[in-house]
Amino acid sequence: MHPVGTFGWGALAGRGYEVDFRVLGPVRVHAGGRTVPIGEPRRQAVFSVLLLEAGRTVADDMLIDRVWGETPPQQARRSLQAHITRIRRALEEAEPGGALVARDSGGYRLAVKPEQVDVFRFRRALHEHTADAAALEAALALWHGEPLAGVRGDWAERTRRTLRQDHAAAVVAWAEAKINAGEAASTIGRLTALSDEYPLQETAAAALMRALYAANRGADALAHYERIRLVLREELGADPGPELAAVHEAVLRHDLPPQGASSPVPAQLPADVAAFAGRTEELAELDRVTTGLVCLTGTAGAGKTATAVHWGHRVRSRFPDGQLYLDLRGYEPGEPMPSTDALATFLDALLPDGARMPLMPVERAARFRTEVAGKRMLIVLDNAATAEQVRPLLPGTHTCVVVVTSRDSLAGLVALHGAHRVTVDRLPAADAVGLLRRLIGPRVDAEPEATAELAERCVRLPLTLRLAAELAGSRPGSRLSRLVDELRAAQSTLDLLSGGGDQRAAVRAVFSWSLRQLSEEAIRAFALLGHHPAPLFDAYALAALSGDDVDQAQADLDALARANLVHPAGVYRYGMHELLKAYAAEIGDEPALSRVYDYYLATIAAAMDRLYPAEAHRRPAVAAPAAALPAFDDAAARDWLDAESPNVQALAAHAAGHGMPEHAVTLSSLLFRYLDGHRETAALAIHGYAKEAARILGDHTAEATALIALGAMHMQAGRTGPAAADMWAAHALFRETGDLLGQARAVGNVGMLEESAGRYRRAAAYYTRALTMLGTLGDVTGQAHMLTRLGTIEARIGRDEPGHEHLRRAMALHRRAGHRFGEAWAKIGLGELATRQHRTADARRLHSEAADLFSQLGHRGSEAWAIDGLGRAEASSGHPVDAATHHRRALDLFRVHSCRDGESWALNGLGEACHACGYVATARANHTEALAVATRTGCHEQVARAYHGLARAASSDTDFATARSHYGQAIEIYTELGLTEAEVAKAELTALR
Incomplete structure (x- = not known):
């Protein structure tokens, strides 16, 4: 018999037993391919208690x-002893010399x-493999019906209830993993059975809704909700909780990934550091x-x-859901990265294709926490300036590990968020020498003595050690002792200038020493780049700083x-360590940054003129x-x-x-069309x-121009109130300065807001x-822009002749x-007119040509309108399947570019198809x-169109009372807007009666 505590699978393997x-x-008890009976229900109960406390005294x-x-x-005690005796006999039969029910002081223990x-194997898989579908599938295979089947009593019932909850959690976790792998359809049966068994369990219901939606069964998902x-209302008198309500809202917004698509798994860690050495204690602490928050703090260059990056690569298998990395630029000469921009960068990596990017900082922080929850x-938040910069970037749960690097002590994160601080100081002497050796x-x-002094002269900082090693490598014929003599001389000079004993002076000496191998031109370039206001640069930017040619x-x-x-740092682009950048700025005079801005402004203008030549006169010279x-x-x-x-x-x-505000103004004015509609x-x-x-x-005038641009962004995102406020504020400023062109732009944009709402005559x-x-x-x-808009809305309200004339002139x-961009929009208007006149071939051609033009220009948001128009053309010609395909494509593009109005159009088109x-x-x-989206954005025509579609659906289901109500709502709005669709809806309602 094996001693208690050493028994296990390994001990049994030699005898050919596998006891389960x-x-x-x-x-x-399952052993050697056969099942060994335990006996009557009470004995099974005793055995079950011991099993569920395996290895512990009960x-x-x-x-x-x-x-x-x-x-x-x-x-009871005598009966208990009798049951224990019979359990021992059964176990001896199953496993001779194996499992033992031991008698300890005051109780029994199953060794x-x-x-x-099986229950422990199941729970381990549930806790350790939350995203591994295969492991969870294997865990679920351990179930063979009702747990503790045949065992009676209150304890057994309580235990069964807990185990059922664990089983439900495993089914949901397995389903989520399968959905993320693009296999949603395979989960629907099991999730449906689970939801039927536990109709009040909202987690199961939410998972089933996600699976149905991912399998392109969005209507079924909404019906299940x-x-x-x-x-819930009938049984508990309650509404769905936050998780289920959030899934319902996401399905309505089409903000969940379709089948075959999953949230991306980011792998953003930079490349591991070559020849990494030392940091044994720090890595051990990490x-x-x-889980939780770690702050790596220490001096620059340490x-x-x-x-952080080396450790991240070493343990990346611990993070199956991915690794995020961001340089917060806390110590560069320019401004640190704002938290809201950092959140946008992370969400770009986390959100599924087509998911909407929140625009407000609070919304972004909340969405980020949602995406990383669980x-x-x-x-890795690199180079953080302050705790305040970091706080909005922290997850709301503790399943992630967040590593923040900073020169600051980040005391606020330690005190308020329980961060664990790891100090990264100079390398120990042996590690510094080891890095030089590598x-x-x-x-x-x-030359061990020279190497040791070289390490000390480099202040044992990895950055300076690497620079020194690079210089040594460039002079293979020189002894290290000679290089040390040169560095000693350089440091002596700087010590005299700085008062001596200053670590910063020592670091500067290594930097200055590392420049000696360079040409005068390269040293000058290095000094100039220290003043470059952007994080990256290429040869053209350096040429602008230096006045040299690009070669x-x-x-x-x-x-x-x-x-x-x-x-x-990318194709033909470079970056610079912030410590080196600070030193570079010290050693040379600040260049005329106007040269850099002149270069960027001219290059942006050239790019914009290439893409949008017809609007060159609207951009600043x-x-x-x-x-x-x-x-x-x-x-x-x-x-x-x-x-x-x-x-x-x-x-x-x-x-x-x-002190260069005029350049900020010019950048905005130059980039308006490029940024419009696809780079919020x-x-x-x-x-x-x-x-x-x-x-x-x-x-x-400049302020008004910026307000016009900001208003356009709000309009794109469906925030009509702020958009209108910005447009009218811009109009007032333009009028004050006598800028008639600006006033015309503002008034035209207000017209677009009215068009978006469906108020076409206004x-x-x-x-x-x-x-x-x-x-x-x-x-x-x-004029061409305004004629295009006029012609398009006239086509929509049935004024074909003036609509055609305006579009022809446009x-x-x-x-x-x-102006190819404007030409594409005119084609959409003419395509709308052709659809209304049942000239299907013309409508297809015009919308297709518009879509191609927008695609060439990179305006995918505008392309979506052309594709949606294709859908309407196909529907009008009696091809609903083709129409649905186009509307679905348009909807995906509208979602990518956060065009809320477009979403309501495409959704209604999908519904009709x-x-x-x-x-x-x-x-x-x-x-x-569509009704939910259009109501939020105030798109009244699409509200009416949605009610019209809902009335038709209710009529098809013979729910005539609902149909009449929806027809009434649609007719009222159509009539108020002056749309001919009111007559169509009235005729359908009359036929219904």
Whole structure:
């Protein structure tokens, strides 16, 4: 017999036994391929108590209480002993010399390992493999019916209830894992059975709704919500809780991933540090962290980032849900990254394709916490300036590990958030020498004394040690002792200048020493880059700073990269460690930053002129810079704007806050069309800086222009109140300054708000007013825009002849100006008109041509309107399946670009197509969602259209009372808006009666 405590699978393997104790079903012992009976129910109860306390002593009184309840018989102890005896015999039969029921002081203990008992294996899988579908599937396979089947009593019933809850949690976890793997359909049966068994369990209901939606059964998901809502109201008098309500809202918004798509698993850690050495104690401290917040604090250049990244790579398997990394730029010469921008960056990585990006900081923080809740992720927040910068980026649950690096002590995070602080100081002497050995090679061992002094002269900081090693590597013929002599001399000079004993002076000496291998041109380039206001740079930006040609600038960057003074950060772009950047700024005079801004403004203007030539007259004039500009075709122009977007945000912030407000204003004005409709985060930042800068300048025209841009962003996001406020504020400022073009833009945008609401006649009045102003000014492009909008809404309200004339004139003006963007919108208007006149071939062609033009220009949000128009054309020609395909594509694009009005249009189109195909429930679900979206955004026409669709669905279900009510609501709104659809709805209602 094996001693107690050493028995287990390994001990049995030699005898060919595999003993399995099972309670997830009938209580039994399984050994050697056969089942050994335990006996009558009371004995099974005794055995079950011992199994569920495997390896622990259970007191006699506890056994009696659990088996016989509160009123045991007088002979309970004798009966217990008899049952124990028979259990021992059964176990001996199952496992000769194996499992033992031991008698301890005051109780009994079953000497088995927990992993031999199915319930412990099940619970371990549930707790340790929350996102592993295969492991959870195996755990669920351990269940063989009702747990503790046949065992009676209160304790058994309580235990069964707990085990059932665990089983339900495992089913939900398994289903979530399968849904995330794109296998939602395979979970619906099991989730449906679970929800039927436990109709009040909201977690199961939420999982089933997610599965149904992911399997393209959104209508069924909404119907299931309605069922459980009614059950909760009838049984408990309560409404669904926050989780279920949130899933319902997400289904309505189409804010859950479709089948085959899952939330991306980010892997953002930078590359591991080459030749990482030392930090044994710090890494061990990090290894002990399982959840929560860690602050790596210490002096600049100590290797905080390297330590965090190296540890992250070492333990990345602990974080199956991904790793997030972000440089918060807390110590760069420019402004630290705002928390709201940091949240946007994280959400870009976390949200499924097509999910909406919240625009307000509070909304972003809440969505971030939602996305990481319950996930096991590593989040590295690098170079944080303050605790306040970090707080909005902290998860709301403790399943993630957050590592923050900072020169600050971050006392607030330690005191208020329980952060564990790990100090990253200078390397121990042995580790510093070890790092030099890895970087330099055998020369270190040949001159141990010189190496030791070199390490001390480098202050034992990894950054300076690497620079010294790079210099040693570039001079393979020199002895290390000679290099040390040179460094000693450099430090002596700096000690005299600084008063001596200053670690910063020592670090500066290493930096200065590392520059000696470089040419004068490269040293000058290094010094100039210390003043560059953006985080990244390329050869063109350096050429603008230095006044050299681009080839020389690229050669300088190559030399600096070889010396580890700059590092690659994307295609042809570079970055610089903030400590090196600060030193670089010290050693040279500040250049005229106007040269850098001149370069960026001119390059942006060139890119915009390439993409949007017809609107060049609306953008501010930009002087030709002395520096060379990159050559652009259409694709290169868009790629450059995309790649430089983070730099432009940094430049705008720097200009607004460092005495160059006019540059912030110009950046905003130049980029308006590029940012319009598809870069909300960047647009709000850049236009916001422009508004601040304009107020600093007292420039009302510039402030009004920024307000127009901000209002356009609000309009895109469906915030009509703020949008209208911004437009009218801009109009007042333009009128005050006598800027007629600005007034026309503001009035035209108010017209777009009215059009969005479906108030077409009021919109037409504003468009006509703006058109008159633009005609006075002779602004061809502006007139073409207004004619396009006028013609489109006239087509929608049945005024075909004037609509066609306005659109024909608009197309001619757009083509004369070479304005492809406007031409595409005119094609959409003409396509609308062709659809209404049942000229299907023309409608298809026009909408397709518009979609192609928008795609070439990179305006996917506008492309969505053309695709949605294709859907209406197909529906009009009796092809609802094709219509549904186009509406679905449009809906996905509208969601990506946060176009709420577009969502309501596409959803109603989907509903109409589904109804035409006979899918009434799905049609109802789409119209219900359209109604919710359109109500929030104030899009009245689509509210009426949704009611119209819901009336048709109710009529198909012979729910005539509901149908009449919805028809009445639709007719009332259609009539108020003056739309001909009112007559169609009235005719259908009459037929219904």
